[in-house]
Amino acid sequence: MMARTDEELDRIFAAFDEDRRSAKPRPLSAWIAEHPDLSASFAHWATECQSLQAAEELGPTAEFERRSLQIGSAVLARLRFGDGAAAQISSLNDAARAAGAHPKDVARRSGIGITLFAKLNRRLIDSETIPGRLVELLADTLRVPASSLLAYLAQPPMLAEGAAYRAAKAPEAVGGQPFGDALRECADMTEEQKRQWL
Amino acid sequence: MNANITDNITPLRPLTAGRYRTPEVEAQIREALPLHLTQLATTIHRTNAPGEHAIKEEVLVYLLRHFQREGRPHDANVVAEEITARTNRFIAAWVDKGLPGVAVLHRERCVEDIYLEMWTALQSDAPGYEFWEIAFWMCLKRRAANAAKQARRSAYQEAPMVYMSGDTGEEMSLLDRMPDRSAQDTQSRIELQDALNRLPDDQRTAVFLFYHESWSQQQIAAQFGVSDRTIRNWLSAAMHTLRDYYGVRA
Numbered sequence: 134m135m136a137r138t139d140e141e142l143d144r145i146f147a148a149f150d151e152d153r154r155s156a157k158p159r160p161l162s163a164w165i166a167e168h169p170d171l172s173a174s175f176a177h178w179a180t181e182c183q184s185l186q187a188a189e190e191l192g193p194t195a196e197f198e199r200r201s202l203q204i205g206s207a208v209l210a211r212l213r214f215g216d217g218a219a220a221q222i223s224s225l226n227d228a229a230r231a232a233g234a235h236p237k238d239v240a241r242r243s244g245i246g247i248t249l250f251a252k253l254n255r256r257l258i259d260s261e262t263i264p265g266r267l268v269e270l271l272a273d274t275l276r277v278p279a280s281s282l283l284a285y286l287a288q289p290p291m292l293a294e295g296a297a298y299r300a301a302k303a304p305e306a307v308g309g310q311p312f313g314d315a316l317r318e319c320a321d322m323t324e325e326q327k328r329q330w331l
Numbered sequence: 332m333n334a335n336i337t338d339n340i341t342p343l344r345p346l347t348a349g350r351y352r353t354p355e356v357e358a359q360i361r362e363a364l365p366l367h368l369t370q371l372a373t374t375i376h377r378t379n380a381p382g383e384h385a386i387k388e389e390v391l392v393y394l395l396r397h398f399q400r401e402g403r404p405h406d407a408n409v410v411a412e413e414i415t416a417r418t419n420r421f422i423a424a425w426v427d428k429g430l431p432g433v434a435v436l437h438r439e440r441c442v443e444d445i446y447l448e449m450w451t452a453l454q455s456d457a458p459g460y461e462f463w464e465i466a467f468w469m470c471l472k473r474r475a476a477n478a479a480k481q482a483r484r485s486a487y488q489e490a491p492m493v494y495m496s497g498d499t500g501e502e503m504s505l506l507d508r509m510p511d512r513s514a515q516d517t518q519s520r521i522e523l524q525d526a527l528n529r530l531p532d533d534q535r536t537a538v539f540l541f542y543h544e545s546w547s548q549q550q551i552a553a554q555f556g557v558s559d560r561t562i563r564n565w566l567s568a569a570m571h572t573l574r575d576y577y578g579v580r581a
Contacts, residue, residue, distance in 0.1 A: 139452075143462040147469040161544050165554075176554060177532070180539040181476040184429045187524035193423035201423035201442045205415045208446040212454070261459040265451035266444055280399070280454050287457050 136311050137170070139261050145171065146178060153182055211269065212279045222285040225254040228275040243270045244329060246321035252310070253286065260286040262312040264330055344397070347458045352389060352465060359390040364397070368406055375413045388417060388467035395453055411453075418449065418471060425475050426482075432529040433486040441482035448474040483532050526573045534569040537562055 137145075145168060152158050161179055165172040193201065222228050229239045240250035245267065252258050253271075263286060272279040290308030316327050343360055346352065352360075363374055363386065375394075379385045391410050398407035426441050433441075449471055452460045463470045527535055533555065540546040540554065552562045 138459055140459045140462050143466065143470050143473060146473050147462075147466045150469055150472070161540075162546075162550075172554060176536050176540060177480060178473075178476060179544070180536045181429075181479065183539065183543070184479075184524055184528050185425060185472065185476075187521045188424040188428035189421070191424070191428050191521050193420065193427035197427040197438075198420060198423040200439065201426065202415070202419045204439060204442045205419055205422070205446045208443060208450060209411055209415055212450050261455075261457060265447035265449075268451055269447055279451070283451065283454055287455060 136314075138259075142171075142174075146174075149175065149178065150182070153179060208269075211273070222275075222277060222281050225250065225271075225275070225285070228277055232274070232276045234274070239271070239274050242274045243267065244326060246319045246326070248321050249315055249319045252315050255308075256286060256288055256290045257308045257310055258286075258312050258315050259309045264312065267330065343393070346461050346464065350461060350465065352393075355384075356387055356389045356393070356464070359384075359386055360393050363390060363394055368409065371406060372409050375410065388414065389464050391417075392453055392463045392467060396456055399454070400456070411450075414449075414453070415446075421468075421471070422446070422475060425479065428525065429479050429528055430482055430486075431525050433482060437482045437486045440485075441478050444478040444481065445471075445475050448478065480532060523573075530569050530572055534565045534572075537565045538569045538573075541566060 149164055152164075161175060164175050168175070192198075225239070226236050229236045232239070234242075236250055236254070237247050240247045243250075245253075253263070260283065268282055268286070269279050272282045275282065313331065316322070316330055319327070343352075343357060363371060366374055371394075375386045375391060377383050377385050391414050395407055395410045395414065398404070398410065422442055422445050426438050426445070430438050430441065452463055452470065452474075527538060530538065537551050537555070540551050541548070546554075548559050548562045548566070552559045555562070
């Protein structure tokens with residue numbers, strides 16, 4: 134199946150959403166025929182749009198709106214948005230040690246396997262596909278601002294620490310693996326653990 | 332936009348080749364960039380009153396990223412708080428009304444997930460997140476829809492629906508008795524949607540495709556990769572739930 138980037142999906146669904154709200158929308162089946170790999174998402178989105186329309190008309194209860202704002206503000210505070218003095222991270226392993234923990238403990242506390250943690254450390258995973266919840270959990274465990282962690286994860290991939298190479302040209306690490314693929318390949322996580330990130 | 336600001340045009344950070352912000356967004360960014368903190372706070376709270384235009388969310392995203400890059404945390408926070416205030420009602424409404432019957436714990440987790448996904452994207456300068464400066468609400472809706480799906484899945488894993496078996500064609504007659512959408516008033520439509528939102532995702536989508544999109548049961552079965560009989564069971568179970576909550580005339 135073709136792997137789509139988040140931005141591609143945003144673009145396609147922006148066009149889809151605009152069409153659904155037009156006076157004469159194309160049939161759902163036409164969109165599915167055009168992008169068969171997104172058929173489940175189109176069906177889900179079309180269903181969800183009905184729900185959204187009703188939700189917007191009705192609005193939330195005052196109590197839930199207040200609670201939602203509390204949650205949103207708490208997330209904002211945790212992420213330390215706009216923290217210009219955010220420290221740079223040299224590696225996740227170093228950040229773990231600086232936080233007084235072994236990388237294995239950080240992985241366990243964050244609900245991922247050490248194999249996945251190692252891939253994150255080497256930036257082999259496409260940073261745009263990493264769930265925000267995991268970024269926040271890791272940042273919290275490593276005691277670093279989420280913005281610093283994101284900046285680290287978005288850098289180019291790096292070779293394994295301590296590995297020796299013998300080749301005609303300089304070796305290059307290959308990154309950009311979607312998070313979902315890396316998760317599925319992770320042998321040291323149970324299916325239950327994996328499900329919470331899918 | 333006033334003349335002295337136009338004279339002092341700051342080159343905007345370009346998007347990746349082939350992507351464009353709307354001219355209105357670009358003009359508003361240029362208007363806001365030279366402002367000091369207090370002026371900025373006033374400007375971003377502006378409404379669509381006569382003679383002024385509210386600052387668009389895509390502009391706020393640009394400003395947020397710009398202030399982050401420039402190491403201006405106070406300005407970034409003013410913008411971030413405005414984004415929270417503007418998005419909260421939408422997020423709260425979606426989760427509150429879109430996930431009826433789902434435990435508070437899952438609903439609050441869903442709100443948190445939506446905010447996390449949004450801030451993760453807004454904090455990044457990576458090209459993959461540029462679309463937030465082009466179509467902010469679409470990007471947010473997609474994350475909200477995904478988070479809602481996850482919340483429903485978690486909720487129904489804890490309390491799975493029992494799919495009622497039935498080969499009686501009852502679901503057809505129940506669907507036939509669902510209210511005519513064109514004749515529905517707003518309140519009835521909202522009530523029906525509330526009932527539909529109580530269904531597990533698959534059932535809800537199946538009902539939507541059957542009732543709203545007029546797909547055949549065979550088409551729906553092909554869509555889900557399951558048998559026609561499974562779809563009949565889903566529709567039947569869905570109709571029972573709708574009857575319980577909404578009182579579809581049976």
